[in-house]
Amino acid sequence: MRLVLEAEEAMLLSELADQVDSVLLLGEADDPALGRLLPNAYPDDATSSREFSRYTRDSLVDGKRQAAQRVRDATAVDDGGDAVVQIELDQSEAWGWLTFLTDLRLILAERVGIIEEGDDAASETRDDYLRAAYEWAGFVQGSMLEVLDPTDS
Template sequence: MIVAGREGGADGVRIVLETEEAMLLSELADQVDSVLLLGGEDDPALGRLFPSAYEDDETSATEFARYTRESLVDGKRQAAQSVRDATATNRGEGLVEIELDQAQAWGWLTFLTDLRLILAERVGVADPEEAQEADEERDDYLRAAYEWAGIVQGSMLEVLDPIGR
């Protein structure tokens, strides 16, 4: 995976992925979408994606969720769909090259954040700083995906926000 600024100095990023990496991102986007659509209220991953706005006031929290949840889910689903769309194009032998303008790149960052929150819950990472110390018996595939998504996310942020380095 290579993440760089877009050619010609345009705002945004250029991502070059191995075909397998593009397929993995597409599959992970499908899984995020499934969690958003099919996850039950008791799914702790949804608790990470949609934390209570009012921890000490259940009535206000429920009312807030009633007015905001649908649009938040729609935004997260659109972010996942943009990743699926981009990784599906130009998929052939070898490499997949994806050009994202700034708005698209920030959408990808939204998706990567959602993905990492879901994966963190699945592998038992309560705090990103504890990722290395989490239960070693958990699924290595999910842990690797969590760490890889963090690398992609960090690389994109370095390109999009060079001042923050």
């Protein structure tokens, strides 16, 4: 799969990958965005929740951070002035990008107050930059999914 991005889009993805990594690495336990990335498996059972988190959290965070790092590596743009960045991804790498894009969209959705796709309740208080990034990441994600899993409709 070939992903073609404008240099500015590649730089944006790299910056957003840094931010996802920061949320995963430095996020406060009460950060709702972190809660969306690592939801409580047992909200009604504190003991089971702690045990589940103890055995799964580190590997989940590591996998999400690795996905963000792969995106950051692939979107590293030098100052050579190239207008377009072409990224070749095998199927496994593409699915890693989709993992990153899902994590990114969950964080952005939390930051702009989107509870469900198409939720207009957040429109009055949204941050236009974050909302645009959320929608653009969804476009990239949807485009990748169409290539990876085409359907005959």
